[in-house]
Every structure is written in C-alpha cells, then in structure tokens.
Amino acid sequence: MYISISNVNKIYTRKGRPFVALENVSLDIERGEFICLLGPSGCGKSTLLNAIAGFETPSSGRITIDGNLVTRPSRRNVTIFQNYGLLPWRSVLKNVELALESDRSIDRGERARRALHYLELVGLGSFAAASPGTLSGGQQQRVAIARALTADPEIIFMDEPLGALDALTRMKLQDDILRIQRSERKTVIFVTHDIEEAVYLADRVVVMTPNPGMVKSVLKVELGPSRDRTSADFVRLKERIFAIFNMKETYPIEYTI
Amino acid sequence: MSDNFPVPVRPGLFRRLLGLRLVSLGYVVASFGILLAVWWTGALISGVSEALFPTPLGTFRALVEIIADGSLQEHILASMYRFAAGFLSAVLLAVILGLVFGWYGVLFRLVNPVVQLLRPVSPIAWMPFIVLIFGIGDIPAIVIIFIAGFFPVFLSSVAGVRNIPGIYLRVARNFGVGRVEIFWKILFPASFTQIAGGIRLALGTAWVFLVCGEMVGAQSGLGYLIIDARNNLRCDILAADIAVIGLIGLILNSALEYGEHLILRKWGLLGE
Numbered sequence: 282m283y284i285s286i287s288n289v290n291k292i293y294t295r296k297g298r299p300f301v302a303l304e305n306v307s308l309d310i311e312r313g314e315f316i317c318l319l320g321p322s323g324c325g326k327s328t329l330l331n332a333i334a335g336f337e338t339p340s341s342g343r344i345t346i347d348g349n350l351v352t353r354p355s356r357r358n359v360t361i362f363q364n365y366g367l368l369p370w371r372s373v374l375k376n377v378e379l380a381l382e383s384d385r386s387i388d389r390g391e392r393a394r395r396a397l398h399y400l401e402l403v404g405l406g407s408f409a410a411a412s413p414g415t416l417s418g419g420q421q422q423r424v425a426i427a428r429a430l431t432a433d434p435e436i437i438f439m440d441e442p443l444g445a446l447d448a449l450t451r452m453k454l455q456d457d458i459l460r461i462q463r464s465e466r467k468t469v470i471f472v473t474h475d476i477e478e479a480v481y482l483a484d485r486v487v488v489m490t491p492n493p494g495m496v497k498s499v500l501k502v503e504l505g506p507s508r509d510r511t512s513a514d515f516v517r518l519k520e521r522i523f524a525i526f527n528m529k530e531t532y533p534i535e536y537t538i
Numbered sequence: 539m540s541d542n543f544p545v546p547v548r549p550g551l552f553r554r555l556l557g558l559r560l561v562s563l564g565y566v567v568a569s570f571g572i573l574l575a576v577w578w579t580g581a582l583i584s585g586v587s588e589a590l591f592p593t594p595l596g597t598f599r600a601l602v603e604i605i606a607d608g609s610l611q612e613h614i615l616a617s618m619y620r621f622a623a624g625f626l627s628a629v630l631l632a633v634i635l636g637l638v639f640g641w642y643g644v645l646f647r648l649v650n651p652v653v654q655l656l657r658p659v660s661p662i663a664w665m666p667f668i669v670l671i672f673g674i675g676d677i678p679a680i681v682i683i684f685i686a687g688f689f690p691v692f693l694s695s696v697a698g699v700r701n702i703p704g705i706y707l708r709v710a711r712n713f714g715v716g717r718v719e720i721f722w723k724i725l726f727p728a729s730f731t732q733i734a735g736g737i738r739l740a741l742g743t744a745w746v747f748l749v750c751g752e753m754v755g756a757q758s759g760l761g762y763l764i765i766d767a768r769n770n771l772r773c774d775i776l777a778a779d780i781a782v783i784g785l786i787g788l789i790l791n792s793a794l795e796y797g798e799h800l801i802l803r804k805w806g807l808l809g810e
C-alpha cells in the first residue's frame with residue numbers, strides 16, 4: 282500500500298480540556314488515487330491531511346508513505362492551501378520557481394523554463410511577470426497549482442483549495458484539477474465540505490464526522506472519468522452521502538384506503 | 539503581463555518628495571506665509587534687539603552669508619557623513635539582529651528585559667562615556683545616532699518577524715527553503731512593512747540626536763554651528779541653521795517615505 286494510516290489518534294488541549302480531533306483513523310491509499318476527505322467543520326479532515334503531510338504528528342498511531350514513517354513535511358509532497366500561500370513580493374513566475382530553488386542541480390534558466398511550462402499548463406503563461414495581488418482568486422489558486430506541479434511531487438495535498446472561489450470558477454477549476462491529475466498521474470488528497478465536489482472529483486470519498494473526528498465510511502465512486510453532475514447515478518451517490526450525515530430525512534409512506 | 543492592468547494615476551514627484559500628497563500646494567504656501575508673518579511681526583513689536591531676535595530678512599541674509607563663505611556646505615557635509623555612518627550602520631545591524639532574534643524567540647526573550655531597560659535612556663546620557671573613550675570628533679555624534687536609531691528598528695524587526703502569517707512559513711517549509719535562505723527569501727520581505735515603519739521612526743529620532751551629538755562632541759556640523767553661532771552672538775546664523783536642519787530633516791524623511799513606497803509597490807505589499 283502506498284499511503285498507510287493505521288489507528289491514528291490526535292488529541293489537542295483546548296482551554297485546558299482534551300479535545301479529540303481524530304479517533305482511531307485507519308485508511309489505505311494507493312498511488313495515483315484521488316481521495317476526498319469530506320465532512321463538516323470539526324470532523325478532523327484538515328488535521329488528518331496535515332498529519333499525512335507531516336505538518337502535525339499524531340498523538341498515537343502510524344502514518345507511512347511508501348513504507349517510510351512520516352515525521353515532517355517533505356518536498357516530495359506539496360500542500361495547496363485555501364488562501365493560496367503565494368508570496369506577494371514575488372512575481373507569479375518567481376512564486377512558481379520557489380518550488381525548485383532548493384534543488385541545487387537545477388540552474389536558473391532551467392528553473393524558469395520548467396516554471397513557465399507549468400504556468401502555461403494552468404493557462405497563466407501570459408501572467409508570468411504579474412504580481413500575485415493583481416490576479417483573481419481563481420487565478421491565484423492556479424498559480425499555486427502550477428507551483429505544486431513544478432516541484433514534481435508524488436502527492437498533492439489540497440486543503441479546501443476552492444473554498445474561497447465563486448461557484449462557476451470553482452467548477453472550472455475542478456475540471457482543471459481532474460485534467461491535470463490524470464495527465465500528471467499524481468496522488469491527490471483533497472479536503473472539502475462540499476458533497477458534490479467530492480463526488481465529482483474523487484475515486485474514493487472518505488466521509489468523516491465530528492465529535493470525535495472519525496471516519497464514518499469510505500465510498501468508492503464508480504462513475505468513470507467524465508462525470509455528469511445531473512446524472513441519476515451521480516445524484517444517487519450524493520443522496521447516499523447526505524443520508525450518512527443524516528441530512529436527508531426518510532419519510533415512511535403510509536397508505537390509507 | 540502587467541501591461542494589462544490599469545496603472546493608477548500617481549501624484550507628481552515634487553509633491554511626493556515633499557510628502558505633501560494630501561495637501562495642496564496652496565496650503566503649503568499659506569502655512570509658511572503665516573509663519574513668516576507671525577515671526578516678522580513678533581520681531582518688530584517685541585522690542586528685542588535684532589541681534590537677539592532676528593527677522594526673516596536678517597536670517598535670510600545670514601543664510602546667504604554662510605553659503606557664500608562655504609561654511610554651511612562644510613557643516614552640512616560633516617553632518618551628513620556622520621548621520622549616514624551612524625544611521626545606516628544602526629539600521630543594518632538592527633534589521634539583521636531583529637530578524638535573528640525575532641525568528642529564534644528564545645534569544646529575544648533573553649535580551650528583551652535588558653533592551654527595555656536601555657531603551658528609555660536618552661542617547662545623550664551616554665555622551666560623557668563616549669567622549670571620554672573616543673574623544674572629540676566624528677565618533678561621538680555617530681555613536682549617538684547609532685544608539686538613537688538602533689532600538690526602534692530592532693524592535694520593529696522583531697515584531698515584524700513574529701507577526702508573519704503562518705502560511706508563508708508553511709510554504710517555505712514545504713518547498714524546503716533552507717535555514718539561512720529563509721531570512722532573505724521569507725522573513726525580511728514578509729516583515730518589511732513593519733521594519734520600514736521602524737526605520738522611518740528611527741530616522742526622525744536619529745536626526746534630532748545628530749544635533750545634540752554635535753553640540754557636545756564635535757568641532758563641525760550643523761549642531762556645532764548652533765554652539766558656534768551662540769558663542770559669537772550671531773542669532774541670525776542660529777536661526778538660519780535651525781531652518782536648514784528642519785529642511786534637511788524634512789527632505790530625508792520624504793525621500794525615505796518615497797523609497798519605502800517604491801519597494802512596497804514593487805513587492806505588492808501596499809494595502810488594497
């Protein structure tokens with residue numbers, strides 16, 4: 282198994298009291314899979330993501346990637362944040378180049394060339410010299426995606442990356458992320474609280490519930506590569522997830538004759 | 539490309555240099571007009587001898603006199619040299635130490651009590667020590683300016699680093715930015731807004747203390763000229779010197795603000 286999460290617990294102390302952010306989470310992820318961690322706020326989905334990415338260490342349990350225990354962030358894995366994480370004092374191109382700067386074997390010209398390649402892949406080649414602050418939210422997130430791809434990571438972690446975008450921009454970026462994930466063959470772990478987004482993107486949806494944060498169920502999405510948000514199968518899967526969250530009431534029908 | 543974005547209309551260079559973006563030129567003229575009128579009337583009706591209370595005209599004549607004999611230029615040069623040496627070394631050292639101490643919080647907690655003890659002490663209080671150790675000359679004024687400029691910049695750099703949004707640090711960690719590189723790649727630019735505020739504050743304070751330093755420990759410079767004019771009972775030269783000190787302070791401050799503005803704009807750090 283590529284990523285293996287076994288019996289992970291994470292307990293914080295909040296206002297002097299222990300708070301269980303993750304309880305006994307176990308999950309296996311294969312190389313190249315698109316996984317969505319889905320749940321309401323407080324269900325521990327971001328905590329789990331941060332633990333796999335190495336930003337936080339579990340209170341107990343083990344997380345391994347390719348057999349190696351995760352103890353700190355690695356350049357092999359890149360995280361994309363909701364608020365983009367672009368450095369405003371650098372141009373768009375220089376922001377993307379950051380991904381390669383710690384690799385001494387790549388010279389300046391090669392660095393710029395690769396960065397520009399990925400900027401073009403996300404459709405922002407002509408914005409290379411612009412300052413990130415002059416771009417729209419959707420464009421900024423594309424820059425962050427280009428930067429992540431430039432690092433040529435094995436895993437891309439996305440922490441509600443589209444949460445700050447309007448609905449139409451969001452759908453456009455969902456398509457772009459899917460297209461890029463398939464062409465670049467990356468493993469993606471994507472945190473969201475949007476059920477439709479999870480069903481549209483994921484190979485498997487990990488449904489999480491709060492108090493304490495735990496994995497309620499894991500659903501395989503067998504809808505093929507091009508998904509129609511309005512198809513019957515799509516809607517059925519959404520309804521199943523609604524039901525898991527107890528958000529869809531089932532009305533027993535009574536017949537009286 | 540940046541060509542695609544509308545460039546905001548900027549106020550003219552002249553107004554920016556004077557730091558008067560919000561004030562129309564009319565107010566500037568009126569303000570100085572009122573000053574001159576009050577000053578002149580005061581000098582005429584006070585009955586004090588012109589030798590002790592010079593009129594604007596007398597001051598202007600004195601200014602022409604010290605420019606014509608070249609002494610003003612020499613004093614300005616001497617002062618500017620000391621100011622540059624003291625202020626630039628203070629800023630350089632304070633920014634570097636501030637970034638390091640801000641980043642390694644333990645260090646800052648260790649020195650902060652001593653810093654807070656020394657900070658309220660007027661740089662002038664050190665003067666006897668400085669003169670006894672270094673003697674009369676350039677050094678006392680440079681040291682005074684250094685002390686005056688150091689603390690605001692140091693403390694604002696420390697605060698700047700401690701207020702950096704966590705996401706920049708996570709991005710740096712994620713892309714493997716090194717322990718040393720992080721200082722100029724992330725910490726300095728991310729805390730620049732606060733550092734610049736400290737530098738601006740330090741500039742004003744340091745310029746004030748230049749005059750103090752030169753009044754006590756020097757044989758040249760704008761501060762020394764004050765003592766010299768007093769000793770010769772040349773109050774007109776004294777008034778001209780004060781005007782020059784004020785004007786240079788204003789120019790330095792405006793130039794610094796302008797430079798700060800350019801960097802902030804280039805780095806995309808200006809508020810929306």
